[in-house]
Amino acid sequence: xxxxxxxxxxxxxxxxxxxxxxxxxxxxxxxxxxxxxxxxxxxxxxxxxxxxxxxxxxxxxxxxxxxxxxxxxxxxxxxxxxxxxxxxxxxxxxxxxxxxxxxxxxxxxxxxxxxxxxxxxxxxxxxxxxxxxxxxxxxxxxxxxxxxxxxxxxxxxxxxxxxxxxxxxxxxxxxxxxxxxxxxxxxxxxxxxxxxxxxxxxxxxxxxxxxxxxxxxxxxxxxxxxxxxxxxxxxxxxxxxxxxxxxxxxxxxxxxxxxxxxxxxxxxxxxxxxxxxxxxxxxxxxxxxxxxxxxxxxxxxxxxxxxxxxxxxxxxxxxxxxxxxxxxxxxxxxxxxxxxxxxxxxxxxxxxxxxxxxxxxxxxxxxxxxxxxxxxxxxxxxxxxxxxxxxxxxxxxxxxxxxxxxx
Amino acid sequence: xxxxxxxxxxxxxxxxxxxxxxxxxxxxxxxxxxxxxxxxxxxxxxxxxxxxxxxxxxxxxxxxxxxxxxxxxxxxxxxxxxxxxxxxxxxxxxxxxxxxxxxxxxxxxxxxxxxxxxxxxxxxxxxxxxxxxxxxxxxxxxxxxxxxxxxxxxxxxxxxxxxxxxxxxxxxxxxxxxxxxxxxxxxxxxxxxxxxxxxxxxxxxxxxxxxxxxxxxxxxxxxxxxxxxxxxxxxxxxxxxxxxxxxxxxxxxxxxxxxxxxxxxxxxxxxxxxxxxxxxxxxxxxxxxxxxxxxxxxxxxxxxxxxxxxxxxxxxxxxxxxxxxxxxxxxxxxxxxxxxxxxxxxxxxxxxxxxxxxxxxxxxxxxxxxxxxxxxxxxxxxxxxxxxxxxxxxxxxxxxxxxxxxx
Numbered sequence: 001x002x003x004x005x006x007x008x009x010x011x012x013x014x015x016x017x018x019x020x021x022x023x024x025x026x027x028x029x030x031x032x033x034x035x036x037x038x039x040x041x042x043x044x045x046x047x048x049x050x051x052x053x054x055x056x057x058x059x060x061x062x063x064x065x066x067x068x069x070x071x072x073x074x075x076x077x078x079x080x081x082x083x084x085x086x087x088x089x090x091x092x093x094x095x096x097x098x099x100x101x102x103x104x105x106x107x108x109x110x111x112x113x114x115x116x117x118x119x120x121x122x123x124x125x126x127x128x129x130x131x132x133x134x135x136x137x138x139x140x141x142x143x144x145x146x147x148x149x150x151x152x153x154x155x156x157x158x159x160x161x162x163x164x165x166x167x168x169x170x171x172x173x174x175x176x177x178x179x180x181x182x183x184x185x186x187x188x189x190x191x192x193x194x195x196x197x198x199x200x201x202x203x204x205x206x207x208x209x210x211x212x213x214x215x216x217x218x219x220x221x222x223x224x225x226x227x228x229x230x231x232x233x234x235x236x237x238x239x240x241x242x243x244x245x246x247x248x249x250x251x252x253x254x255x256x257x258x259x260x261x262x263x264x265x266x267x268x269x270x271x272x273x274x275x276x277x278x279x280x281x282x283x284x285x286x287x288x289x290x291x292x293x294x295x296x297x298x299x300x301x302x303x304x305x306x307x308x309x310x311x312x313x314x315x316x317x318x319x320x321x322x323x324x325x326x327x328x329x330x331x332x333x334x335x336x337x338x339x340x341x342x343x344x345x346x347x348x349x350x351x352x353x354x355x356x357x358x359x360x361x362x363x364x365x366x367x368x369x370x371x372x373x374x375x376x377x378x379x380x381x382x383x384x385x386x387x388x389x390x391x392x393x394x395x396x397x398x399x400x401x402x403x404x405x406x407x
Numbered sequence: 408x409x410x411x412x413x414x415x416x417x418x419x420x421x422x423x424x425x426x427x428x429x430x431x432x433x434x435x436x437x438x439x440x441x442x443x444x445x446x447x448x449x450x451x452x453x454x455x456x457x458x459x460x461x462x463x464x465x466x467x468x469x470x471x472x473x474x475x476x477x478x479x480x481x482x483x484x485x486x487x488x489x490x491x492x493x494x495x496x497x498x499x500x501x502x503x504x505x506x507x508x509x510x511x512x513x514x515x516x517x518x519x520x521x522x523x524x525x526x527x528x529x530x531x532x533x534x535x536x537x538x539x540x541x542x543x544x545x546x547x548x549x550x551x552x553x554x555x556x557x558x559x560x561x562x563x564x565x566x567x568x569x570x571x572x573x574x575x576x577x578x579x580x581x582x583x584x585x586x587x588x589x590x591x592x593x594x595x596x597x598x599x600x601x602x603x604x605x606x607x608x609x610x611x612x613x614x615x616x617x618x619x620x621x622x623x624x625x626x627x628x629x630x631x632x633x634x635x636x637x638x639x640x641x642x643x644x645x646x647x648x649x650x651x652x653x654x655x656x657x658x659x660x661x662x663x664x665x666x667x668x669x670x671x672x673x674x675x676x677x678x679x680x681x682x683x684x685x686x687x688x689x690x691x692x693x694x695x696x697x698x699x700x701x702x703x704x705x706x707x708x709x710x711x712x713x714x715x716x717x718x719x720x721x722x723x724x725x726x727x728x729x730x731x732x733x734x735x736x737x738x739x740x741x742x743x744x745x746x747x748x749x750x751x752x753x754x755x756x757x758x759x760x761x762x763x764x765x766x767x768x769x770x771x772x773x774x775x776x777x778x779x780x781x782x783x784x785x786x787x788x789x790x791x792x793x794x795x796x797x798x799x800x801x802x803x804x805x806x807x808x809x810x811x812x813x814x
Contacts, residue, residue, distance in 0.1 A: 182717035
């Protein structure tokens with residue numbers, strides 16, 4: 001019936017012909033397949049409701065394997081940051097490739113990954129306050145190898161007291177203030193914290209957490225290398241100071257997608273915790289690579305698929321993705337995946353204004369347009385699921401189980 | 408308390424003791440209460456895990472009642488836009504106060520509200536493509552009074568064909584292009600669409616959808632009034648043109664929180680569809696009111712509660728809310744609800760960097776800081792629930808059931 005209807009209207013709106021002829025199911029059938037994840041060999045890109053978060057599996061697997069091989073060949077552990085993807089299936093793919101576990105930014109993110117049987121969790125933000133400390137102990141009871149970041153002596157005492165009550169030992173990483181964000185100052189203040197940990201019975205020092213956020217996005221490879229070497233030197237020195245004091249400090253974890261091939265040249269960094277490389281985004285492409293102006297060590301695996309829902313004028317197409325479909329924390333917006341001469345501009349919470357004056361082909365109502373995302377982490381955090389594509393076919397639906405888990 | 412610890416130096420572990428003594432429940436108990444919404448008379452603000460979205464019920468009820476009274480006293484219908492709150496409990500409170508229903512931006516938002524027994528739904532974005540048309544018909548079968556926006560003749564024919572097959576009639580609103588976004592051009596193009604609707608058996612013209620986004624945020628009341636009068640005139644004229652052609656056009660819905668008291672002065676606008684007034688945000692406060700530089704017709708009801716999770720230096724406190732806790736689509740960030748001389752700066756995805764050099768009181772690890780949000784709609788869309796407070800007590804937990812529903 002649709003085909004007939006749409007053929008009737010074909011002259012008026014050719015854009016519809018394709019949608020109609022490609023429609024193999026009723027929505028009720030598609031809805032069932034999507035909720036069950038029963039999609040392989042059944043659904044294609046054009047069956048998906050938009051705006052939709054898409055993962056290109058070929059690009060994703062390339063990214064995972066490349067980073068895993070890099071860490072392995074440099075004898076560094078890899079504990080990718082899960083705040084980027086918030087998705088247990090992604091964490092499992094990384095662990096299958098050789099990762100030792102996953103970092104999470106927040107405690108309840110870690111709780112979700114633990115519920116999905118991910119081991120080797122490192123929480124990079126301190127757990128502060130009695131309720132969170134109670135939750136940390138509950139998590140450690142379940143996953144003994146969990147590592148908690150600390151940067152405050154009172155917090156260390158509180159953790160030790162709670163661990164003692166529960167009759168277990170908590171693994172702590174000293175969070176270093178090298179990025180202008182969280183952490184204790186390098187050198188003596190960090191050593192004092194290490195000595196306090198050493199002096200308490202129910203906490204043990206796993207090592208140092210040192211994320212150099214200031215270095216990760218420096219534009220230009222050489223400038224980025226200088227910055228990372230400068231800030232990570234403080235972490236490496238602090239680790240030495242602690243070990244010279246007779247306290248074992250096995251772990252020094254840090255690094256980012258922007259510095260993964262810089263930090264593996266720095267002696268004393270034992271572990272990398274990059275996040276964005278699994279997906280990539282416009283933001284990271286801008287920082288420049290070792291061999292050119294575009295950072296393309298990793299492939300664009302993440303996109304948002306939109307639909308043209310209005311065509312008010314010849315040059316203007318309105319798509320169904322705005323502030324709620326794309327990350328808005330950067331100074332730039334989405335870019336079309338395949339160029340096509342179109343330009344996206346924000347159209348508010350729900351829409352994008354797409355200038356199609358220079359489009360390489362006609363853009364009609366109902367057409368699908370796929371965009372690269374400005375910044376992957378907050379972009380993924382807007383969606384409950386990602387659709388995993390192999391070419392044009394939907395191979396899987398992965399739940400973003402820790403979406404919104406910022407507590 | 409932490410402060411006293413710092414001053415007193417390394418005494419016992421008063422931080423933990425203090426927290427423990429203040430703690431009336433275990434986290435397991437709190438978790439159960441929160442998930443059941445069984446909180447009234449039991450939980451207070453400090454029991455909530457942060458970052459947390461808070462709703463001040465006194466301010467919210469003031470906002471709801473003021474807007475409802477304004478619409479009633481001017482004999483206009485009120486159909487507030489649910490894209491702001493995405494919360495059935497908020498929609499129900501508005502309907503109890505006199506609203507005729509709720510607008511939604513997208514189809515699946517409307518599906519969620521229908522599932523929660525909200526009637527009088529108007530979807531302000533066209534439903535395009537066979538799957539969405541099938542869903543629109545399914546929704547109309549359930550809620551006959553649902554109104555769908557259209558701006559394209561082929562889309563109208565497709566809706567009519569699908570409605571005919573389902574043996575029902577769809578209510579359509581002509582979406583007018585007066586905001587530079589979606590819609591058909593006013594005047595003759597809109598009349599042609601009205602005549603097409605009139606000519607088809609299974610669609611009927613409910614009226615005109617005319618959201619003047621360009622007017623809603625004009626700074627300065629007089630400038631805003633001129634802009635709204637200018638753009639809404641095209642909608643009023645178009646409604647006249649359609650009725651002069653002998654086609655009934657009962658509805659002209661538009662307006663915003665910025666223009667609610669302007670558009671009720673314009674003859675021919677039958678209904679208001681403001682959204683932000685229920686919560687308010689920093690963005691709207693900046694546009695200026697009828698009586699001053701701050702737009703304060705409605706109270707700040709929405710905040711995000713954060714916790715200081717790191718205090719690396721005397722002047723710097725790091726809170727646990729960043730790009731994933733606050734809307735980032737504006738040029739400005741969060742502001743402390745109670746001033747206190749502190750200044751928030753973005754600290755990435757997960758954190759905020761709070762300058763406390765001029766804080767009116769000491770800010771210590773574990774302290775709670777509450778912030779006004781930059782832009783309420785995308786801010787709410789980051790959270791699964793809002794905690795409703797009456798003073799310091801948590802009175803209810805409302806699910807943001809349509810969060811992420813942008814499809």
